[in-house]
Amino acid sequence: MTIAAYIKQNKPILNVYFTAGYPELGDTGRTVLALQREGVQMIEVGMPYSDPMADGETIQNSSAHAIKNGMTIELLFSQLSEIKSEVNIPLVFMGYLNQWMQFGKEKFLIEAKKAGIGALIIPDLPLDVYETEYKELVEKHGLSMSFLITPNTSNERIKKAAKLSSAFLYVVSQSSITGTSAGVSMEQLAYFKRINDLSLEIPRLIGFGISDAESFNQACQYADGAIIGSAFIKALQRDNLEPSISTFIKSILETSR
Amino acid sequence: MTFQPTDQGFYGEYGGAFVPEMLHANVEELRQNYLKFSETEEFKKEFQSLLKDYVGRPTPLYFAKRLTEKYGSKIYLKREDLCHTGAHKVNNTIGQILLAEKLGKKRIIAETGAGQHGVATATVCALKGLQCIVYMGEHDIKRQAPNVSRMKMLGAEVRPALSGSKTLKDATNEAIRDWINNPNDTFYIIGSVVGPHPYPDMVARFQSVISEEIKWQLQEHEGRENPDMVIACVGGGSNAAGAFYHFMEDERVKLVAAEAAGLGVDSGKSAATSLLGTNGILHGSRTLLMQTADGQVIEPYSVSAGLDYPGIGPLHAHLITSGRAKSYPITDDEALESVLEVSRLEGIIPALETAHAFSVLNKIEHHKDQVIVVNLSGRGDKDLNTYIEHFNF
Ligand SMILES: Cc1ncc(COP(=O)(O)O)c(C=O)c1O
Numbered sequence: 001m002t003i004a005a006y007i008k009q010n011k012p013i014l015n016v017y018f019t020a021g022y023p024e025l026g027d028t029g030r031t032v033l034a035l036q037r038e039g040v041q042m043i044e045v046g047m048p049y050s051d052p053m054a055d056g057e058t059i060q061n062s063s064a065h066a067i068k069n070g071m072t073i074e075l076l077f078s079q080l081s082e083i084k085s086e087v088n089i090p091l092v093f094m095g096y097l098n099q100w101m102q103f104g105k106e107k108f109l110i111e112a113k114k115a116g117i118g119a120l121i122i123p124d125l126p127l128d129v130y131e132t133e134y135k136e137l138v139e140k141h142g143l144s145m146s147f148l149i150t151p152n153t154s155n156e157r158i159k160k161a162a163k164l165s166s167a168f169l170y171v172v173s174q175s176s177i178t179g180t181s182a183g184v185s186m187e188q189l190a191y192f193k194r195i196n197d198l199s200l201e202i203p204r205l206i207g208f209g210i211s212d213a214e215s216f217n218q219a220c221q222y223a224d225g226a227i228i229g230s231a232f233i234k235a236l237q238r239d240n241l242e243p244s245i246s247t248f249i250k251s252i253l254e255t256s257r
Numbered sequence: 258m259t260f261q262p263t264d265q266g267f268y269g270e271y272g273g274a275f276v277p278e279m280l281h282a283n284v285e286e287l288r289q290n291y292l293k294f295s296e297t298e299e300f301k302k303e304f305q306s307l308l309k310d311y312v313g314r315p316t317p318l319y320f321a322k323r324l325t326e327k328y329g330s331k332i333y334l335k336r337e338d339l340c341h342t343g344a345h346k347v348n349n350t351i352g353q354i355l356l357a358e359k360l361g362k363k364r365i366i367a368e369t370g371a372g373q374h375g376v377a378t379a380t381v382c383a384l385k386g387l388q389c390i391v392y393m394g395e396h397d398i399k400r401q402a403p404n405v406s407r408m409k410m411l412g413a414e415v416r417p418a419l420s421g422s423k424t425l426k427d428a429t430n431e432a433i434r435d436w437i438n439n440p441n442d443t444f445y446i447i448g449s450v451v452g453p454h455p456y457p458d459m460v461a462r463f464q465s466v467i468s469e470e471i472k473w474q475l476q477e478h479e480g481r482e483n484p485d486m487v488i489a490c491v492g493g494g495s496n497a498a499g500a501f502y503h504f505m506e507d508e509r510v511k512l513v514a515a516e517a518a519g520l521g522v523d524s525g526k527s528a529a530t531s532l533l534g535t536n537g538i539l540h541g542s543r544t545l546l547m548q549t550a551d552g553q554v555i556e557p558y559s560v561s562a563g564l565d566y567p568g569i570g571p572l573h574a575h576l577i578t579s580g581r582a583k584s585y586p587i588t589d590d591e592a593l594e595s596v597l598e599v600s601r602l603e604g605i606i607p608a609l610e611t612a613h614a615f616s617v618l619n620k621i622e623h624h625k626d627q628v629i630v631v632n633l634s635g636r637g638d639k640d641l642n643t644y645i646e647h648f649n650f
Contacts, residue, residue, distance in 0.1 A: 049552075049553065050421070050553040050554040051421075051426070051430055051539070051540075051554050053276075053277060053430065053433055053434070053437075053540075053541075054277040054279060054437065056434070060420060061420075064420065064421075067553055072551045073551060073552075074551075096538075096552075097275060097538055098537045098538040098539075098546075098548070098552045099551070099552040099553075100552075101536070101537060101538065101552065102535075102537065102548065102550065102551060102552030103551070103552065123277040123278070124275045124276060124277050124538065124541070125275070126273075126274065126275060126276070126281075128265075129273070129275070147278070148277065148278040148279070149278060150278050150279050150281075150282075152279075152281075152282040152283075152440055152441075153278060153281070153282070154282075157281075161278070172278070172279060175279060175437070175438065175439075175440045175441070176279075176437060176438045177279075177434050177437050177438060180438065
């Protein structure tokens with residue numbers, strides 16, 4: 001089943017972002033399995049980057065920490081490969097274009113696929129560069145893409161991002177970096193409605209500023225699910241990893257169902 | 258070979274606009290408007306009148322008699338240190354503030370390393386009555402304290418960047434994040450020929466007044482427009498871009514970039530990007546970048562805050578990799594020696610950044626018919642604390 005079809009079938013989707021190699025280098029696999037056990041439907045695995053332009057303080061700090069721990073892309077792929085047979089929900093890779101470039105344009109896709117990754121989110125990969133330089137390779141290796149749209153994205157451009165996205169469209173809830181939270185404003189409502197009116201085929205997940213059950217439930221009214229990142233990172237406890245994950249996910253899902 | 262960017266901002270394989278979607282609309286607005294506005298007669302008139310009456314242009318092209326006697330080539334200094342605020346940076350901020358006004362922006366943000374660009378931005382914001390926020394690495398706030406006070410006097414808010422090595426790269430990250438958070442009312446005045454297209458081209462155009470003046474000034478001095486060599490220091494590369502601009506297409510003019518080698522190119526404490534860098538993406542542009550095999554950006558090092566940056570502008574990446582320009586790595590100690598030499602031979606105390614350009618004079622061959630222009634990008638007042646400590650005054 002494609003990731004897009006999976007989302008339609010299992011919505012509303014809770015997609016949780018975490019930084020690989022954080023809090024400890026070896027926590028990547030444990031975190032994926034704990035999230036799956038708690039009933040999360042999808043996981044966004046963040047490859048830490050030294051200069052994460054689109055991310056706020058929380059993810060920037062967890063990333064710096066993970067890099068110090070020794071996290072590399074190669075290690076990430078091998079950590080994910082080790083648990084691959086136990087994972088039965090989609091894994092999405094989130095990282096920056098420079099990391100992909102340095103690892104090797106095609107080698108990256110081959111290894112990502114082998115590690116069980118189904119889709120990629122690369123926030124600084126522009127749509128037109130993707131179309132001319134990457135699309136063919138991504139499709140050749142059977143991976144999907146998710147592109148971001150924001151309140152400042154024109155309808156025409158939303159349609160283009162939707163067309164190029166094969167997993168889901170990443171609806172950035174507000175004009176901000178990650179980790180900034182606020183309730184749903186009138187402006188956001190108009191933006192969500194504007195997207196609805198485009199009757200896009202591709203499923204949509206809302207991210208940025210989703211931090212608790214309330215904002216998650218709100219987001220799910222306007223899309224096929226939502227993504228929680230910074231709030232989850234903040235909830236992680238180094239010496240109490242699985243229980244802290246369980247408590248946080250329960251706080252989202254138990255009030256939702 | 259051409260050194261003008263394509264419509265999408267590529268100089269050969271370098272440049273472009275690799276920005277997250279959150280910045281797409283802003284960068285696109287600028288791309289569609291920067292030439293439309295800056296090429297109008299009205300804009301040019303206002304820009305030129307401010308450069309003349311406010312900045313004090315044209316800056317002199319000074320024949321440096323005693324440096325000439327010492328080295329044996331005919332050495333001229335392009336006196337950007339005499340610009341209002343003490344460096345070339347203000348040429349660019351004047352241009353960008355006029356654009357910001359045309360686009361109706363009310364809030365101005367900037368990054369700064371040495372503080373010269375921050376001061377130049379705070380200055381034009383005061384001039385135009387606009388709110389000004391400058392991001393500066395915490396480490397740079399300490400080593401360039403006089404400029405921090407100047408910015409505050411001019412009414413700007415200085416916000417410390419606390420991540421990474423707490424220098425220019427980190428200040429730039431914070432400025433970009435601010436722009437993402439405030440996309441509608443805010444104009445980001447970038448201080449060098451870096452960042453996503455159209456910034457490198459826009460900043461190079463505003464700085465190109467430097468080489469435009471050199472041409473007619475050298476004609477007056479020497480009866481010819483083109484020198485044999487132009488030397489400039491490169492942090493991001495804006496003063497170098499301005500000094501090279503009108504000579505790039507003429508292969509007879511040697512273009513020389515001085516880069517900060519810090520404690521030495523192979524010391525692990527360096528910012529010699531063109532030697533240590535490989536192709537990558539930094540601050541929205543494909544360029545040469547100091548990075549690990551895994552694509553993590555390496556923290557640079559230089560005694561000079563303005564050169565302490567892990568990348569260079571895409572124009573310079575193209576000039577250097579194509580062989581059109583040559584770069585020389587200059588260590589902290591070499592630069593500091595040049596500070597004293599220029600002070601004592603010419604009565605001019607240069608900025609630490611600029612001193613790197615002078616050190617190149619020790620690395621090249623000289624002969625009496627060779628005309629060299631050194632771009633004296635800024636004055637050394639801001640570095641007095643470093644000089645006092647280093648020379649034990
Ligand atoms: C006097 C002076 N020269 C040079 C630079 C380096 O910048 P760029 O390479 O953009 O000219 C700076 C930056 O702060 C500066 O203050």
